Amino acid sequence: MVIKSFLFIGSNHITDFINTIYTPHSEVIELLINYSDVQEWFLKVGLVKKFDELSIDKKKKYFEEILNYRKLIRDSFKNYLEHNSSLDNLIKVSNNILLKSSVHPQILIKDDIYVLEYISNTSNHNRLLSILAIEFIKLLSSEKFKYLKKCDNHKCSLYFIDTSKNHSRRWCSMDICGNRSKVNSFSKRKKVKE
Numbered sequence: 001m002v003i004k005s006f007l008f009i010g011s012n013h014i015t016d017f018i019n020t021i022y023t024p025h026s027e028v029i030e031l032l033i034n035y036s037d038v039q040e041w042f043l044k045v046g047l048v049k050k051f052d053e054l055s056i057d058k059k060k061k062y063f064e065e066i067l068n069y070r071k072l073i074r075d076s077f078k079n080y081l082e083h084n085s086s087l088d089n090l091i092k093v094s095n096n097i098l099l100k101s102s103v104h105p106q107i108l109i110k111d112d113i114y115v116l117e118y119i120s121n122t123s124n125h126n127r128l129l130s131i132l133a134i135e136f137i138k139l140l141s142s143e144k145f146k147y148l149k150k151c152d153n154h155k156c157s158l159y160f161i162d163t164s165k166n167h168s169r170r171w172c173s174m175d176i177c178g179n180r181s182k183v184n185s186f187s188k189r190k191k192v193k194e
């Protein structure tokens with residue numbers, strides 16, 4: 001049995017979400033195999049507390065839509081970071097997702113602070129997809145977006161928002177790439193000396 005564990009190194013729901021597929025070294029690791037995996041991810045990050053009953057067909061359809069949206073975000077972020085490409089298409093798709101959903105702005109109290117949240121109601125649409133689109137738009141319109149980064153290891157495809165104090169974070173995590181890089185540069189230095 002393969003024990004899957006989600007990574008929460010993205011410092012944001014959207015980067016964590018697109019990190020549900022990644023290539024840490026060379027092999028692709030897919031953490032979302034079916035709709036239940038998606039539900040589990042939403043529960044773990046606390047974006048949803050309970051789910052609507054859905055038919056098998058709906059689950060299949062919604063799952064595909066969610067994976068397509070994840071691919072679009074991933075590809076758009078990649079092109080944005082590598083070629084400074086526009087995010088217009090991603091914005092258009094996200095706005096279209098939200099047009100189909102009914103979302104209500106609500107004031108909530110989180111950690112003693114008033115926050116504006118957009119609550120998606122449980123009508124007949126892909127609610128989890130709407131929640132992702134809201135999270136994406138929240139990220140894009142926040143200060144944090146300029147600290148979007150991909151791991152410095154060119155083989156690694158993990159993304160994160162660099163929330164470190166002087167914005168000098170380079171690795172997805174020390175465990176996955178940081179230590180490996182240190183070991184590599186150490187052995188390179190050693191070779192030069194020898």
Ligand SMILES: [Zn+2]
Pocket residue numbers: 024151152153156157158171172173176177
């Ligand atoms: Zn990495």
